[in-house]
Amino acid sequence: MLVGAEQGASAFLIGGEFLNFIQANLTRLRALLGNRLFQILLFVVLGIFAYLMMYSNVKPEKVKIELLKPAEQTIRSTKTVEDTYKTEQEKEEITQQVADVYTLKKEYAQNKVDLIASIFDSALEVKKETSPEDPESAGKDENENNSSKTATPAEKTVMLKQKLTDEVNKEIPESVFLALVEADEDDLKISKDLTITAVNNVMSQRITAADVENAKKRAEEELKYTSLDNELKNASISLARNAIIQNVFFDKDKTEVQRTQAVETIEPIKILQGQIIVEEGQLIDREVYRQLELAGFLNNDKTVFPYLGLFLFLTLITGALYYYFYLSNNTEDRKVTQMLVFSLVLMLSLSVMKIFSLFSDLKYVDLGYYFPAAMAAMLIKNLLHERFAAAITIILGAFGTIIFNGDVSGNLDFSIGLYIMFSGLAAIIILSKKNFKTKILQAGLLLSVINVVLLFSILFIMDGNYSKMEYLFYMIAAIVSGVASSVLTIGLLPFFEAGFGILSSIKLLELSNPNHPLLRKILTEAPGTYHHSVMVANLADSACEAIEANGLLARVGSYYHDIGKTKRPQFFIENQMNIENPHDRLPSATSRDIIIAHVKDGAEMLLKCKMPQEIIDIAEQHHGTTLLKFFYHKALKQGEDVKEEEYRYYGPKAQTKEIAVIGIADSVEAAVRSMVHPTPEKIVELVEKIISDRMNDHQFDECDITMKELSVVKQSLCETLNGIFHSRIEYPEFPKLEQKVRP
Template sequence: MSRVYRAVTKLKDLLRMKVFQALLFILLGLITYLVMFDNVMPEKINVSLLTPADKTIRAPQTVVDKEKTEQYKQEAAKDVEDVFTQKKEYAENRVDLISSIFDSVQEVKAELEIKQQEKAEKDEGDLPSSKTQIGTPAHAALAKQKLTGNVTKDLSDDVFMALIKADEQNFVMARDLTLTAIHNVMSTKIPASEVEPAKNRAAEQLKISSLPKDIKDAAIELARFAIIQNEFYDSQKSEEKVQTAVEGVEPVKILQGEVIVEEGQLVDRDIYRQLKLAGLLEEQTSYLPFIGLGLFILLTMSGLFYYFQLNKENTDKKQSQILLFSFVYLLALLIMKTVSLFQEAEYIDMVYFFPAAFAAMLIKVLLNERLAIAITIVLASYGTIIFNDGTASNLHIAAGLYILLSGAAGIILLYTKNYRAKILQAGLFLSLLNFLLILALLFIMDVRSLKIEFVFYIISALVSGLASSILTIGVLPFFETGFGILTTMRLIELSNPNHPLLRRILTDAPGTYHHSIMVANLAESACESIGANGLLARVGCYYHDIGKTKRPQFFIENQMNIENPHDRLDPEKSKDIIIAHVSDGVESLTKHRLPEEIVSIAKEHHGTTLLKYFYHKAAQQREDVKESEFRYPGPKPQTKESAVISIADSVEAAVRSMGNPTAEKIDQLIKSIIVERLEDGQFNECDITMKELDIVKKSLSETLKGIFHTRIEYPEIKKTK
């Protein structure tokens, strides 16, 4: 492990420069590309025209069959019937025309009657003469003169002569019947092919009338003349109908996953064309999937690199996070690829065996929840590509959803990081959630499964959940040791009284050991009250005075029944010995490779405070004493935990020195210590707030009051003889 630690340390040193950080993510991207290269390689099918297919072939993607679509559009256009429009105004026009003919005849008849009357009046008194005959061809010519040539050329003279000869009653009846028959027939659609039948229908209506034969024949001829075509081809509407029909044809698509040819089916020309269209023929090569994969990896790696650049952690911690994240990512990626190689399983998709929550749980324990979510999203995205074997597309969406949701469930279930048993318990719950998740995905996709397949689903969910927790527990010590990361589990191990350094404090400086335990109790409670890491504060307190074991007799808590050696020393010498316990402690902790957080607590728990006792003692001896010479070298507390420990350390020592501590005295003491530290600027470099300091004061007060509570004074019982 020491070699691993040294190697990791060297890598962390390299990562101090951004260029090496960028190179690391480039390397991760290249490894990822090589891992997924074969997963996006287009599948080529060796088939020959007019030969049976050796296996069932499905479309890898959805493509539009333009040739089929155009064929269906042409068929749709052919099936559209021509649009004919009825000219309804034609009926009124033809009725008006025939009505005008009757009016012309009526005028001629009136003129003839006037002439006949005039002639009768002229011939009055003469010998009776023969009456002028009405309805001659000459009279017919007079009626035609009142009409246009287009009308008169199609009507015989007999029509006009019959109407002229008709009496008033028959004339009116003929007029009404003719116009009614024309209106009735012309109100219906009369295409070119139906003109003659329409004429016959009008004639049939007039034949049943009681008109004299000559007038009836004239009416029939007029009706037949009036009936014409009133329905005509509408080119504009026909074109619009064709266009609508063509636009209504949906594009013919070869859907992703659609079977193009079944195993043993003859590959005819249409099937061969579809295979070519889907890009499955061997002679076709597409580089787009490889370009797309490269862009996808570039985006994800750039996002991760940018996230780490935004991280506000100190340089050492940031490098550790980058390196640790990279190792966990590569480990999870290789496990994913290994599991995908067994995709030939008959009953189940192998993605459900993948420990999807392993990387998320490990990152949450070692680093933080945000990075755990980030690695889950990245792995889920890559899982859609790595587990695409057996699917029609290069993306297996169900696999990505499973990894994403299972990883998120692992993050949520790992609500505590204190014990390895909790990780195992989270794995058991995760197994149940995985099975329910698998069922949900299968039901959404409407996959009909056999009973034996459900058995495999149960096994895969159990394996995935337990493997996630077991792998997390198994590799956790290696990362903790190799990276020197302080986890909750590591803190619990360090709190074991059998640790060599704690045993050393107990044997060499028992008073310091008791003081450390008391400070630990105070600091843990106070840190937890403000949301800081209480366990870190407790363990840090155990080791914060380890430097006192080098010269334990120089510290008052270890001076049991011995003379105080400082009484015989100069204040400067005593000051050096007291201050040295900080540097001695840091040296000892570093030598035993304790986590940096513990070392920082030991280094910062006194900050740059003043050794008042020896400073005043030196000031009484000489006047040129500088206050800065009697201050601890620092640094000042950098974290909330260090700030709370510095307060608890002073409070515990001060309360222990009180003769008769009461609640009021304890409150006043804690307040004065905090105010003094604030005025001295000891909390200027950490993010603790005034509100949190007030909470710390109350927590310390409650804990100390519980320790120094009032006890009953038992009376002494005197023995009697």
């Protein structure tokens, strides 16, 4: 047993030395990071580390491809690219399928009808001019009439031709003109109507170049069986055949428009990301080889775009992080601590991610879903702030899409990225609830349930074909991820707390344990102070929660804020039970020094016990630079020549909202406890007076508490005090037993 004890002591010393070594190096690092250049260098190192972690995940996959040989593996396209060759082929085919557009010239029919009508009208005019009954010849001399009457058919034909154009005369045979001028006038009119009707009927239809002769025959058929004499009938047929021409012509412009419209309907043919180009064992012919070349598998060593994209992506993220920390309103020391913690947690999470990705070739499920997705969010939420936790969750979700891309054809797996991001955000929301702030394991169990629902929702949306065994493994992965996140958080928190001196909710919970040596010291040596501290803790906790400050810190800080009174407990009124007040026999200056000393003594005791700086600050600042009014006025009454500054606490003033609230609660509790008959009205008046006095004394000038928050604090304090100092029922029928009992 002695040997075991010695080994345990030796191990403890080694662990302590290792912790001191870590703390010493972190102290040096934090000192360096006080320089802005080293802060920038920190994020450069973070970016380089992330780049190295993800370099292999964006590196194009090398595949062995040989023309006219079977493929050694199934190859899927890693990106979506347009197959311009296939697209152009499709456009050419659709262009060839578009028929030529022919336009009907409707005016041609009317033109020919008008021409036929003009010829017949001209023939009728010749008939009238050469007819003896011509009214126009009545006024002429006899010689002229005789010459007209004696006009020969040839002369009439000449007269008719003179009324027509040379072009018409060339196209129409001489026999036609002769038949027209020799025909009877009534027959000529009938022939005109029949010929125009036949021409109009035929020309109203579409007549291509190949159909012209058939169209002429249709017109001839319409005129062939008329009652006209043969010569006039043949003349009409000849005129009709001459009038029938092609009226449908190729329209180049409209044809081009239709072909253009048809081409525009063709969607570009693409090789989609994830599409199988060639299956294992399939012959790589020239078409497959062309597609592989188009998809970038033949020249993937030459591309630099994935590396450039990753560089730009990480530059954007690290630059945004630096800018966010740079704009922070925290003190330089606090800012450096936040940078270091954030960077270390991010690098740790990236390392774990990479390790999981290296062993992600399981048969049933992606190992990436076992990754403790919420670990970083839980750590940062407890160590820093939920804003930083949300930031690291989003960043890790983005990184996860790249690192866990082994089972997808491209470089990004968005499903696992969404899972990591929403799992981390769910953890932040769970830990924001008061009941889970210090119950990380329970929070992890609840997170496991959420992970299962989240993962199954993603699987159902993707509509994959999964077996029951695969669903089972996915469920196990979600549960393991949630529990592992909480377990790792619990295991890593003490190292970060000790290394960086960060006060987390877990640490606060440990410090609130009544069995803590310092709390037992207060309880045994100054029980009145202990009771007073518990009362102040209740008041401050409620008030801080009301203004969304750290209620747990206020409660625990209140437990220790008056620990300095244990050095001289009998000089403080709450510990003076059945004894004479020693201040009645002491000079005011001495009493002043004793009272003021409890602040300094408390800070020294807490520092000696290596308590967190936040607790030390509460003990040192809760009185600020307020005035010891009782002893100051006592000195004035005794005629002493004193200055007000001599009877003030040394400060500093409250630097945080929590310390300001504790200072108010401390004064309020002591004042209300000294009241004989506290009523709600008196309590409200007292709280308002204390807050007003502190404001007028500028005790809140160095913290960021607002007037609205002070109003909420006042309301919370009054509600809590009314619950503590509520009215008692009097029993007048037992006057002898009636007495005042302080609750």
